[in-house]
Amino acid sequence: MLQADNPERENIVMSDLTSNFLGIHSPNPFWLASAPPTDKEVNVVRAFEAGWGGVVWKTLGEDPHIVNVNGPRYGAVYSSDRKLIGLNNIELITDRPLQTNLDEIKRVKRDWPDRAVVVSLMVPCEESNWKNIVSKVEDTGADGIELNFGCPHGMSERGMGSAVGQVPEYIEMVTAWCKQYSKMPVIVKLTPNITDIRFPARAAQAGGADAVSLINTVSSIVSVNLDTMSPEPSIDGWGSHGGYCGPAVKPIAMNMVAEIARDTQTANLPISGIGGITTWRDAAEFMSLGAGNVQVCTAAMTYGFKIIDELTSGLSNWMQSAGYHRLDDFVGRATPNVKDWQNLNLNYIAKAKINQDACISCGRCHIVCEDTSHQAITSTVNGERRFEVIDEECVGCNLCVSVCPIEDCITMEQQTSGVDARTGKPINPDYENWTTHPNNPASAS
């Protein structure tokens, strides 16, 4: 769009952001995740006007509809500059009558045929309950359903949400019911509150799921008020565990996406990536690990619907500069590079290097290396305050880079020839991993 408006750049081939996830088409791969931003027609229409590619409607349940607390639902974790990096909530599924939601979904899909409208569902674990609700949703013309096996609070104590998502047999059973009673694509939304995400993903696939989406929120208590001794958010002096999301959960979510994408049993199972996606780069990272599209909640709740402009223009600009014309050109590109530790190259040698022109002599790299790593950074040289890496001690651990307040002031430099000053051994250009290493008792036997 940017370039079409700009005649000087008309010869540049635009990146194509159009998305086809399970045959559900949307103008871009950004869907709003099932949550308050997708709770009502008025929000969803405003989101579509802003440019969102699709929505997963706030989870529907059976009547009588649930009730929420009438007080604080959220707890926040901030960075030192009060940027919201984690959000905790104790909200349940929709607290509006089922028919109200169904009527609105039908209208929205009719009025916005080019956008994805997927409906999230959660009902008791009985075949008749699922049969009943999926047929009602099918009548709205929605593009698909997402089974909420993820919410870790409130509904799980009633045998739904993550109580289902933590039992692979239940996942398979309910997924199979939904496939049996509906022609719509079925996305199974997974809970991260489990030890090994591959098992629920395999169960969803066994039940016939068209895709999995992940992650739902992480069980959490974010803070305690030390005056009242109440966990927060506090309802009349008491708190309850909630679901954690936002930028802080992105690493957990990306690992789980990668685990499913590289599992030989689920390698072809489409994935909708969710968890802390705030920037176009976050989205690109999820997609490079195998997510076919992405869903966003906390970022929209923090910055509003207009954040979609930055997500789409940023992704488009990056794709263009990287030479990717369409989403499929980079989806899953990073997946083959995710390995088990035992396959990493033990002959790869890197050393830290400090750019003296950029260094502000704060000393943080010296302190952390001295106290908790390998005593490989000086604090003085010839009596002057100066921070230099001692190659004879540096193991290349990267901790100094992680704590340095100046971006790119310390870099990790690969050594490809000569001798490793620390070990005195010649650099070996050949790949060698733990499976064949002489110190590995398993390889020696």
Ligand SMILES: Cc1cc2nc3c(=O)[nH]c(=O)nc-3n(C[C@H](O)[C@H](O)[C@H](O)COP(=O)(O)O)c2cc1C
């Ligand atoms: C207030 C709130 C309510 C939510 N309600 C639902 C819900 O009804 N159904 C659901 O599947 N996920 C629900 N979620 C989880 C989100 O859809 C999403 O999986 C999670 O927030 C992670 O994405 P994020 O880091 O972009 O927020 C909710 C999240 C929040 C913050």
Ligand code: SF4
């Ligand atoms: S890479 Fe690790 S060992 Fe080397 S200087 Fe930095 S902190 Fe010390």
Ligand code: SF4
């Ligand atoms: S942490 Fe960075 S800026 Fe501070 S002394 Fe070390 S290299 Fe210099």
